[in-house]
C-alpha cells in the first residue's frame with residue numbers, strides 16, 4: 001500500500017483526523033522505533049529477515065494521543081495500529097494439498113501486525129520494559145511510546161470497549177449473542193507466557209487474546225469456538241466478545257465505513273479458567289515425580305474426540321479421495337524439502353521421511369478414501385487446560401499453526417492430524433525430561449496409547465488403526481517442529497530431531 005492511499009487517522013471520537021498527512025507523518029516517525037522493537041517481540045513472525053520498511057494499514061485513536069499523559073496522573077493516550085512490515089519473502093512454504101488454496105494471504109513479503117501503543121509525556125519506570133522509544137518527529141514527537149498491554153489503565157479501557165458493541169473507525173466491537181454481561185472494573189494483568197500472540201487476564205473472570213500477526217479473514221480461534229458453542233460442546237470456552245477490522249478490497253482495513261462481516265479478527269474475549277494447569281505443566285510434573293499420567297491422557301483423548309464430533313456436526317466435512325490423498329502426500333513432501341533447506345540436520349533423514357508420505361499416496365492407489373473436517377490444527381499438551389478433577393480437559397487456541405497462512409489453517413483436515421500433534425507432545429514431554437532413559441520412553445508410549453484409547457472410547461474408531469495416515473501426520477508435524485524450534489528455540493531442536501530419526505528409520 002503506498003503512502004498516498006493511507007487511511008485517515010481516526011480520532012477517539014470516531015472522526016477522521018484532519019487530512020491524511022497525520023497518518024503519513026505518524027508512520028515516518030514510528031518506523032525507526034518499530035524497526036528496533038518489533039524483531040525483539042516473541043510474536044514477531046519474521047525473525048532472521050531484515051525489515052525494509054513499513055506501511056500503515058490503519059491508525060485509530062482509542063484515547064486522544066496528541067497531548068496525552070502530560071502532568072501527574074494525566075490520562076495516557078491509546079493508539080490502535082495495524083502495520084505491515086516489509087521483509088524479503090521467506091522460502092515458499094507449500095500448502096497441505098487437501099484443498100484448493102495455495103500461496104499466502106495478503107502480501108507474502110509484508111506481514112500485518114496489530115499494535116496497541118500507549119502514549120505519555122514521561123514513561124513511568126514500571127513500563128520501561130515495554131518501551132518502544134520516543135519519536136523525534138511527526139505528530140507524536142517527544143512523547144514516550146510503549147506497549148499498552150502492560151498498562152492496566154489502557155487494557156481496562158479495552159475491556160470497556162468490548163463490554164458494549166459498537167464501531168470506531170475501522171474497528172468493530174461485537175458481543176456474542178446470549179453472552180452474560182461482562183462486569184466493569186475487573187483488574188487487568190498482561191499474561192507473561194511464551195505465546196504466539198498476547199493475552200490480558202481480567203480479574204479471574206476473562207482472558208482477552210490479541211492476535212499479533214493478522215491475516216485477512218475470520219480467525220479459526222474465533223470461528224471454531226463459536227461453532228462449538230453453537231453445537232453445545234462445553235470442552236472449549238465460548239467467546240464472550242471480540243473485535244475486528246473490516247477488510248477493504250485488498251484485504252486491508254478500509255478507510256471508509258465498516259462493512260458487515262468478519263474482516264480481520266483482532267481479539268477474542270473468553271471466560272478465564274482460573275487455577276487450571278495446562279497439560280504440558282501437568283505432564284512435566286508427573287514425569288518429574290515418576291507418576292503415571294495415563295488416566296489424564298485417556299481423558300484428553302476423549303475430549304479431543306468430543307470436540308471433533310461437534311466440529312463435524314456444525315461445520316462442513318468432505319471426502320478425501322485419491323487425487324486429494326496424493327496432493328496431501330505431495331504437500332507434506334514439499335514441506336519437508338523447505339524445512340531441509342532451512343535446517344541442514346534434517347537432510348540425511350529425507351529418504352526415510354519421504355517413505356512415510358509415499359505411503360499416503362499409496363492409499364490412493366489402493367482406492368482408499370478418508371474424510372476431512374475442521375480440526376484444531378496445532379494440538380499439543382499446552383493447548384489443554386485441566387480442571388480440578390485431573391482428567392476433565394478444556395481445549396484452547398484453535399488458531400492452527402501460526403506460521404501457515406490463514407486460508408490454509410481453515411481447510412478441513414483428517415482428524416488424525418490433531419491426534420498426531422498430541423502424540424508428538426507426549427514425546428516432547430518425555431524428551432524434555434531426558435531422552436536416554438527407558439522409563440521416560442515407556443511413559444511416552446503408555447500415554448500415547450492411552451490417548452488413542454480415550455479417543456476410541458468416544459469416536460468408536462481407534463486412530464492407530466489408520467497407521468499410515470497417522471505416521472505421515474506425525475512425520476509432517478515433527479518436520480514442522482524442526483523448523484519451529486530452529487527459528488524460535490534452537491536449544492530444543494534435538495527433541496523433534498530425535499523423532500525424525502525414529503520416524504525415518506520406521507519408514508525404511
Ligand SMILES: Nc1ncnc2c1ncn2[C@@H]1O[C@H](COP(=O)(O)OP(=O)(O)O)[C@@H](O)[C@H]1O
Nearest residue numbers: 193195196197198199207237271272273396397
Ligand atoms: N480460557 C483460558 N483460561 C485460562 N487460561 C487460558 C485460557 N486461554 C488461554 N489461557 C492461557 O493463556 C496461554 C496462551 O493462550 P493461547 O491461546 O495458547 O495463546 P497463543 O496462541 O498466543 O499461544 C495458554 O497457554 C494458557 O496458559
Ligand SMILES: O=P(O)(O)O[C@H]1O[C@H](CO)[C@@H](O[C@H]2O[C@H](CO)[C@@H](O)[C@H](O)[C@H]2O)[C@H](O)[C@H]1O
Nearest residue numbers: 195196378380381382401402424425428481484
Ligand atoms: O502454542 P502455539 O500456538 O504458540 O504453538 C507453537 O508453539 C508451541 C510451543 O510453545 C509448539 O509446540 C511444540 O512444543 C511444545 C512444548 O513446548 C510441545 O508440547 C509440542 O508438541 C510441540 O509441537 C507448536 O508446535 C507451535 O506451533
